[in-house]
Amino acid sequence: MALVAVLAIFVDIPKHQISFPFNCPGICLKIGDVQVNQEIKTHLGLDLQGGTQLILRLQYEKLPTGSNATQSELQAQAIRVIENRINSLGVSEPVIQGLGTDKILLELPGVDDLQQANDVATRQAFLEVKVPDKEHPGQYVSLQPPLTGADLNPNGVYVTFQNGTKPVVHFEFKGAASDRWVQISKDYLNQPVQITLDGKEVSAPVIQTVFTTGAGIIEGNFTTKTANELAIQLKSGSLPVPLEVIQSSRVEPTLGRDSVNRSLVAGAIGLLLVAFFMIAYYRLPGAIAVLALLYYTALTYAVFRLVPVTLTLAGIAGFILSIGMAVDANVLTFERLKEELRAGKSLRAAVEEGRRRAFPSILYSNLATIMTAGILFWFGTGTVKGFALTLAIGVGVSFFTAVIVTQMLLHAAIEVSSLRRRRLYGVEEKAPETRGTTTPVVAV
Amino acid sequence: MLRFVERKWWYFGFSGLLIVPGLIFLLLGGLKPGIEFKGGTLLDVRFDTPPTVADVSEVMTSLGRREAVVQVAEGGRIEIRTFEMKPEDQVAAETALRTKFGANMKDFNPQFVSPSFSGELIDNAIRSIALASVLIVLLIAFAFRNFGWAAFRYGIAAIISLLHDAAVVLGFFAMLGYFFNVEIDSLFVTAVLTIIGFSVHDTIVVFDRIRENLRLNPGEALNPVINFSIMQTLARSVITSLTVVLTLLALYLFGGFSMRNFALALLVGIVSGTYSSIFNASQIISLWQEVEDRLRHRATPAPA
Secondary structure (H helix, E strand, O other): OHHHHHHHHHHHOOOOOOOOOOOOOOEEEEEOOEEEEEOOOOEEOHHHHOEEEEEEEEOHHHOOOOOOOOHHHHHHHHHHHHHHHHHHHOOOOOEEEEEOOOEEEEEEEOOOOHHHHHHHHHOOOOEEEEEEOOOOOOOEEEEEEEEEHHHEOHHHOEEEEEOOOEEEEEEEEOHHHHHHHHHHHHHOOOOEOEEEEOOEEEEOOEOOOOOOOOEEEEOOOOOHHHHHHHHHHHHHOOOOOOEEEEEEEEEOOOOOHHHHHHHHHHHHHHHHHHHHHHHHHHOHHHHHHHHHHHHHHHHHHHHHHHOOOEEOHHHHHHHHHHHHHHHHHHHHHHHHHHHHHHOOOOHHHHHHHHHHHHHHHHHHHHHHHHHHHHHHHHHOOHHHHHHHHHHHHHHHHHHHHHHHHHHHHHHHHHHOHHHOOHHHHOOOOOOOOOHHHHOOOOOO | OOOOOOOHHHHHHHHHHHHHHHHHHHHOOOOEEOHHHHOEEEEEEEEOOOOOHHHHHHHHHHOOOOOOEEEEEOOOEEEEEEOOOOHHHHHHHHHHHHHHHHHHEEEEEEEEEOOOOOHHHHHHHHHHHHHHHHHHHHHHHHHOHHHHHHHHHHHHHHHHHHHHHHHHHHHHHHHHHHHHOOEEOHHHHHHHHHHHHHHHHHHHHHHHHHHHHHHHOOOOOHHHHHHHHHHHHHHHHHHHHHHHHHHHHHHHHHOOHHHHHHHHHHHHHHHHHHHHHHHOHHHHHHHHHHHHHHHHOOOOOOOO
16 A cells, blocks of 8 residues: 555656656656556646647548548558657647547647648548559550559658759659569650659659669658648548548647646645544544545546546546546545444444445445446547546446545544544443434434 | 424425426426537637637627537637528628638538537436335335334435425526526436435435434434434534535536536535535425324324
8 A cells, every 4th residue: 555655656746856867758667578668647638728629520432442441540540640740740639539430530639730630630641653554655554453552661762962052852662563663664664654643744764774772752842841741641541532621620628727826826725624624523534535636636647648538628527527437436435434433342343344334335335436437438528528538447446445534544643542532533432322212214 | 503404394385486487497498408419510610819719799689699619729719609500600600700810710510529428328317216116115114124114204204305406406407597598408307316316315314314313212202313313414404415516616607617517406406405414305205294193093183
């Protein structure tokens, strides 16, 4: 238990001065070939940080007929491609989620440039090599089967500068496509070959020599920025379906920074009031509950940072609710403890009975909450999902702290003789109250 | 001892007094969806030294934009959110602000904000709550499995008090919307979900006590056991709610402006949840039992 506390506090500390084992942001484990590299930090959601939100529609109707992939396969593929692109842009904490089978939700915290976000999400980046049409001079036709960007080797795509200034994009075909590329250079020597991107010509260089490898370059009218973007898109692969943006917005942080800070202060004041009240009303057990609550808060926050859970306002609400339930588990136990003491039980027996009697209430009420949270997480979207996740984690952790940690502390306390006076538990020193016996129910 | 069960019609009546006016305003369209749901315009204005929120609000109100939400942002900026503004409205707003703040105002940048909050989210939330309710009924029925078919009425009573609490909060905000133009946002949806979670939690604790006392006193009639169980859990119900209310009050009084309505919704819901778990949930069980008894002895109807 103490070990867990130390670990939790270690995870909670904002920035570690000591890098352990070596220059690693958070936890780094290396077991055989498996390397865990989990960065530890608090993840803020779009509503706390601001950013860009897009809803994209997959234009299935623009697909060539005869494609046999299902909609959900195509959607999953499109999500993977966008994910790769966003990751190479270095956006932290993007949310990329399928909505139904024909829409994708994209959230980019910290990105303010709507145009850039639109480009990243909708450029199909479908590269195709076309050769001169023998029947219609001046036009180009696809090869059979088409030679496309799907056959590129991602590691062979990079940007260099011709003559030190003009950016060009290098690419390289892999496997059999590489041989076909060499074959094209033999078949169409001294003829132009067209390179198209999303159906538009980017360049049509004349082949001057027979190639020896599958590599080539694209010379377009690139700036450094557009060349880099194209390289990223070619590396990440092309979108299987053209996408269109049906909704785009710059999301502003719901709460101004000022507001967040004030709310945090308010939360702290609230917790202090609760702690004061618990100690005033329950005395020693109250103090123990406050300890257990501190333990609970540290542990839950650590879990949030480790999973990692992206904190949104709704998520914070879930956290607050779970704190309330953690308090409740303690209150339930202590009320039972008082009852048993009033009924004349010894301290030790009362602690044990209190735990045993309060347990079903705590169990069933927490189960109901976790069940609800589970369903909300499963079917919910956006805000609701965040709420459900923090609530479920919070209630799970509170079950552990309120039942196990509080009990251990209580048991430890009653072993200390100076802490064994009944008044410390909010009950009269002797003479158990008789109120219970006039009622029809006698607790045994 | 307080007669919790015998006075049940009083308590049901009080709930009715709380819910019925709310429902009327709900039907009158009192719940006002905020800019998050409907989309609108965001005016991003930069100042040398930002004016107070009240001053900016005053300008917007004078333009007839009572719904405008004004916030201080980083870098000396003020953000004003309103429902969709036509280009000429935007020009009018810019002129009005320039007249008021003069050279202090540096930059005026209107943006379209599309609804970031789709109806899908609410639909999903409602569907999930329905499914969760079914599972909660089953869970409570499982906890009360020794009572045979009567076990289900405990689950159903818990769901009725859940609906009670949701109705109180929705109705309360419908009234606030109707009279004070208070809008609801995604935080409100979260608040309602939180209240529902708390309500079930609270009710289960009382029911668990009834279950234990029924087990300990097999021959006892239902109503006295319910009275006694409520009595025993009363301190706990009040104290738990009190701790949550303390936190929320702090949030309401000292928290940021945009957290206020959220804290208020939770406050109303938590108080309602505590009320319904003490004065409604168990009384529904008692009523159910009485109706059943009466049906069984139709020849000699028992007094209510």
